[in-house]
Structures are given as structure tokens and as C-alpha cells.
Amino acid sequence: MEAAADLVEGFADRGKVIATAESCTGGMIAAGLTDIAGASSVLDRGFVTYSNAAKTEMLGVPTALIEAHGAVSEQVARAMAEGALAASRADVAIAVTGIAGPGGGSVEKPVGLVHLAVASRRGSFHREARFGNVERLGVRRETVALAYAMLAEWLAAHDTAATDP
Template identity: 55%
Template sequence: MFPADVESLARQVIEAASLRGLMLATAESCTGGLVTGALTAVPGSSTAVERGFVTYSNAAKSDLLGVSADLIARDGAVSESVARAMATGALDRSAAQVSVAVTGVAGPGGGSPDKPVGLVHFAAAGPAGVIHVERRFGDTGREAVRLASVRVALELLLDRIGA
């Protein structure tokens, strides 16, 4: 279902989290659950995956993750501040110790000069704190942007797990 490199990364995340006794949560917008899907494709993933939030709409980001509607209105859903709020909200509203959040413009439409197609913001939270990464994948096609985003999200989980 996923390319071999994504499967390998997901396996590394599950093994590292399980080894450390950590549970994971995801907060996904433009990836629509693909990060959680990659993680749960790994046999034994129930030892590490606590839950996944698919918060595609702004209302879902607020309702499910506690992201301030004012923050979304001020900075936009595709922003560092919202990605960070999504990651911390996923921890606050789950029993996980490590989370990752993804929000971006996968395309083909929906971009703007300030937030072009292919712009994705990521945040990951864990015992070592919250980190943010911005990637500009370009207008490479919806599936390419989403798959590239899954890779980055899994790498960020590894970072916050301490693997």
C-alpha cells in the first residue's frame, strides 16, 4: 500500500516508541489520515499508536484539538502556529506522549502567493518539547505532496521519540 521507504520509516517509529513505552497520536489535515495509516499498517502497531485525529476543516481543528479559532483566523490553517497548536492539542486530548501534526496545501488548487500549493507545516511534540518544520514541495501533484508529507511526519516522530 505504501512505498517501501515509508513502510520502513513507519516500522522504525513503531519499534522505537514500543521500546521506550511511548504512545503516539497524529493530528492530520492535508494528509487525511495517511500518517496514521502508515503507522497502523505495521504489525503490532497497537503497542504504540494511541489515536489519530483527522482534522481537515478549521472547525475540526478547534473542536477536536482545541486550536483557537482566533489563531486560525489570524495566521491561517496552514501556518507554524496552527501546526504547533495541533501537535500540543493532540497530546492534551489523548493518552499519548508523542504527537505529530500536518497542515498544508496539497493542491491542485487552494494555493495563494503567500501559501502556495505544496506548502506544508509540521509540528511534533514530546518529552523533549515541540519542534516545527516547514516544507515547500512545489506543485508536484496532490498525491506526491501528501506522500512526501507522510515521510516528513514519520521522521519527526522518530526525532521526538529520541530514536
């Protein structure tokens, strides 16, 4: 709650707006922000794109990209963030895609693997997290915490003098 409150306050102070694109968290990032009074001034919209079809239909993630790299990949996380940015009025978008478990993992992509991306009009950055098999809710909570940290990192680099539209 404290991280979400800090984000809402910081984004509001700078007049910046967020969009979310969530797969493995199922809307938890947006929900945490909306738990804070004043979130309506900083959260434009959230996309829950749990299926590959939703990633393609709602965010414009190319099917070929998903087929080539898998839904849980840096490439798809970046495409999700860029798609959410393009389909919103936000200054920045955060996207997450991962394997929360308990099943669905592999040697190459184990349970607890999550890819997160932040996109703005100036570019994007990515993080890969390997939370391990900390139970499904644990993976989802850790992902939300990292997403908030990444949004805070973006915000710190974009003060009121920034020209990022």
C-alpha cells in the same frame, strides 16, 4: 513501510506512544503506522481535522489563531500537536497542515506548503516544507515521510532513560 516499521519498533522498545493530528494527509500518517503489526502498542489515536471547525472542536485550536495566521501556519500546526497531546494518552503528537493542491494555493502560501509540528510534555518543534506542485498525492506522501522522520528525530532524543512522561 520501512520508516513506519522502524517507528513502531522503536516506540515499542522505549514504551512511548504517538498521537496524530492530520489535515492535508487525511489520516495517512496513522494509516501507515497501522499497516505495521504491533502498532496498537504505540499509536494511541489519530485526529483527522480537515476543516477549521474540526481543528477547533477536536483539538482546541483557537478560532482567533486560525483567523490571524491561517490554517496552514506554524502557529496552527503547533496548536494542533499540543491539542492532540492534551486529548490523548500519548507521549508525543505529530500534526500536519498544508496545501496539497492542485488548487488552494497563493503567492504567500503556494501549493506544496506544509507545516508540521511535534509536541511532547517537554515542548515542541516545527518544520516548514515546500514540496512544490508535485501533484496532490505527492505532497501528501512527502508530508508523511517528513512526519515519520520528525517522529524518529524525537524518538532518538528520548531513550529509555528519558523522564518525558
